[in-house]
Each structure stands twice: as structure tokens, then as C-alpha cells.
Amino acid sequence: MVAAGRVFRLGYFDHPPASWWLSWGAAHLLGSEAPIVVRLPFILLFALSTWLMFRLCTEVADARAGFYAALLLNLSPVFGVTAGTWVLPDGPLDCALLAATLALIHALPATGRRAMLWWLACGLFAGLALVSKYSAILWLGGAFVYLLSSRVHRHWLAHPAPWFAVLLMALLFAPVAVWNATHGWASFAFQGERATGLRFHPLGPLIVAAGEALFVLPWIWGAMLCVAFTALRRGPADWRAWLLCCLAAPPILGFALVAAWSSQRVLFHWAAPGYLMLFPLLGQAVARGESWLGRRGLVATAGFVVLAIAIVSTQVRIDWLGPAVAAATKRDPDLDGIDWTSLRAELAARGLLTQRGLVVGASNWRDAGKIAYALGPEVTVLCLNRDARQFSFANDPARFIGDDVLLLALDHPDAARARLAPLFDRIETLPQATITLRGRVLAIVTVLRGTHLLARPPP
Numbered sequence: 231m232v233a234a235g236r237v238f239r240l241g242y243f244d245h246p247p248a249s250w251w252l253s254w255g256a257a258h259l260l261g262s263e264a265p266i267v268v269r270l271p272f273i274l275l276f277a278l279s280t281w282l283m284f285r286l287c288t289e290v291a292d293a294r295a296g297f298y299a300a301l302l303l304n305l306s307p308v309f310g311v312t313a314g315t316w317v318l319p320d321g322p323l324d325c326a327l328l329a330a331t332l333a334l335i336h337a338l339p340a341t342g343r344r345a346m347l348w349w350l351a352c353g354l355f356a357g358l359a360l361v362s363k364y365s366a367i368l369w370l371g372g373a374f375v376y377l378l379s380s381r382v383h384r385h386w387l388a389h390p391a392p393w394f395a396v397l398l399m400a401l402l403f404a405p406v407a408v409w410n411a412t413h414g415w416a417s418f419a420f421q422g423e424r425a426t427g428l429r430f431h432p433l434g435p436l437i438v439a440a441g442e443a444l445f446v447l448p449w450i451w452g453a454m455l456c457v458a459f460t461a462l463r464r465g466p467a468d469w470r471a472w473l474l475c476c477l478a479a480p481p482i483l484g485f486a487l488v489a490a491w492s493s494q495r496v497l498f499h500w501a502a503p504g505y506l507m508l509f510p511l512l513g514q515a516v517a518r519g520e521s522w523l524g525r526r527g528l529v530a531t532a533g534f535v536v537l538a539i540a541i542v543s544t545q546v547r548i549d550w551l552g553p554a555v556a557a558a559t560k561r562d563p564d565l566d567g568i569d570w571t572s573l574r575a576e577l578a579a580r581g582l583l584t585q586r587g588l589v590v591g592a593s594n595w596r597d598a599g600k601i602a603y604a605l606g607p608e609v610t611v612l613c614l615n616r617d618a619r620q621f622s623f624a625n626d627p628a629r630f631i632g633d634d635v636l637l638l639a640l641d642h643p644d645a646a647r648a649r650l651a652p653l654f655d656r657i658e659t660l661p662q663a664t665i666t667l668r669g670r671v672l673a674i675v676t677v678l679r680g681t682h683l684l685a686r687p688p689p
Contacts (some may be wrong), residue, residue: 231317232268233602233611241409243417243620248362249319258620263607265569272321276314279321280304284327289335290371290470291517299513301524305531308445308502310647311539319337319363320499324506327369331507334373337471338383353395357402360392364421365503368480370399374505376476380466411607413623424494434489434496441498442482446505447531450512453521457511471639478507488563523615532582542567551669556672564582565672572666573638573675580661581638582677583609589630591680593639593646595619601638614653616687627686636680638663646676654680654688 235250337348482505613621
């Protein structure tokens, strides 16, 4: 995310621009791409999300329930760990969706000028959510379903205030649409393809549900579904609970259905915004003693999460588990958990990074990101692969035709040469490099020098 977003743009290949803007802004404001710097906006947004969850649940129930909802949000790994600290679109998405939901709960019973202001606030925050991630459109669909199904609030469909909110949301999203229109609809097409394929997978929805349960934590996930079913049985009579269920259903059910036919893999965190809407109902149940997640359950959950984070974070710092980690897995997970700064140090010691205007090539977009972040913004990194994602726009290889390129690939030298040789006049094999963690080799890096880039991979 950081490496591919070093150039400010109105749109990006994978997602709308909010998360890239945040990491780009933090890096430029503080003059560093250190992990804490580029992650700081996301940490602060999650702090705001915690407060918004408290406020939202307080409106649905009371402050005691709000406390439990905010606590559970922090204990759920997909929210409190990944969305809360990583450079991902999910952090700004969750924060904006919570703000939009809180504004909507205020807007529905309001009247007069106050109602218009709350509806406009709802449109503003929904627009910010859509600028964070395209799946925010599912929240809008859930709100529309609620208005259709609610006799108390259905009259808003004939009122101009919600439509002004939709217009404001569309205006905020317009730059993203313009970027797509001027770049072959690349982002829309990429995300749209994930729902296509028409290959029947009868177990797909169950696999996705199991993965979502793992990411949320199974006992929180199960308790959450129980309170959701209870709210659905009550129906629109409890309009706030019904609203939250309507907002939760589209991402939870939608991505499960997509998993039944799509040839693309449905990632388990995609439905997280749906579960986000159920935390207020769970917080209310815990406060009333109507859930198995009592005080002891919360203490045990907190202990489990803190212990798991401590194990992972100390491992990637001091490598106390050592080779046991690599022996238990096909690919050493430490390779993904650390920054590849050791590679930069080794290449610099060999004098390979001294060339002015150095261009480095990687064989896939994942490695290109890790390499580009490790080498720093001074080094141009190309992704010499058909699936280059944002790198095809950040550093289009077509702009470097005729240049020499230092090639780095986490592949066998013969495989790397065979794949990259057609792109150059000549390829020279250099001594291999390594990626290490406290002296332990995690991966061997094939190092090649490509002379005169001839062509870019076809799109």
C-alpha cells in the first residue's frame, strides 16, 4: 500500500484512494515511511471508531452497553488488530460507516432543519466510506431496504433530505469515477470480476462463514449471530435493532452468495462491515446478561488476544521461536511479518544501490511491494508481471523501455531467467542475496541484471 501509493492520484487500481492518501499524507507530513508513521492515521481512526461505536450503542441502548460494544470491537482481531493498525482500506471504511450509521439513527426520528442536517451528515460520511472502499455501497443498499420495510420511516423516501444526502455522496465519489473513466475503468473492472466466474461451489458459503468466524473470533461471531436472529424475530418493532440488521445483512449474505459461484477467492474480511453493525446489539446483550460473553468471557478473550499479539510481535522482533516456525509451514510466515530491510543492507554493501536513477524489477506485485518499501522512495521499482495491480500505474514499465534493470525475484534462478529473459536484450546472473531475521535466512533472492528493457508484459 505504501510503496504503490507514493504518487498522489485521484484513484488507484485496487480500491478508492482514502487509505493511500492517509499513508501518503503521513509520510510527507512527518518526512518518514517508518511503520509507526504510515500506520498512525489508521490507529487514530480506530480510536475514533471506538468512540463512535460507544456513541452508536449508547443511542441503541445505553452507555453500559456502549462500553461493552466498544470493548468487543477492540478484542475482535479483524477490527482491533488489522483494520485498527494496518495500512488498509478497512480502517477508514469502518470509521466512516460508524459515523454514517450514527448520523442515520439521529436523522430518522428528526424533523425540520435538524433532520436535513443529520441527513447531509449521513451523506457526507457515507461518501467518505465509498471513497475508502467500494463495498460501502452495500451499506447504502441496507439503508434503502430498511426504509422500504419500515412503516414508521418509509415516508423519508418521498422527502428530499435523503436524496440530497445521496447527491452529496455521489459528489464526493465523483473524482474516483473520473479516474476510472480516464484509466479504462481499471478499478471497477478488477473488483467486478471478483463476482464473476459461474463455477458452482456448494461449500463456498460455509467456508467463507467459517473464515469470517475465525477472523471475528468464533465465540464473538456466534454470540453476534444469536443476537442478530433475536432482533430479526422481533422485526421492525424495535426499529434501531432492525436498522442495524438491515445494514449488516448485505455484506454478510452478499459475499457468502458470491462464494457459491465466483471463480475468484472471496476473502474473509470482506464481510467485516456487516459484522461491524452487529456490535451494538451484542454490547446490549452483554450488558443485560443475555449473552454467554459475560465478564469472565471478556477477560478470557482479552487474555487470548493479548497473548496472541505478544507471541507474534516478539517473534518478528527477536525470533525466539526460530526455525520451529519455518518447519511447521511451507512458507516461513516471518517473511510476511517483517520488512525486508536486511535485503537493502546487503544490496547496498555490495554496491548495487549506488547507481543514480536505479530501476529495480520484481516478478510479482506482492514482492514488488515488500522490495519497494524496503529500498525506500529513492529507488524506482517495476512489477514485471501481467498482474501488476497499482504498480502498472505508479511505475509503468513502458516508461523505462531501453533502461537497464536490477531484477530481484524470490524464485529459482532458472525459473526467474526463463520468465524475464524475453523482456531484455540480455540477462546477467549475479550472486544471490538473502532476506534474514536476526541472522536466520528466511528466503533466497535471485539477483539478475537485465540489459535494455525491450517490452512490458502484456496487460
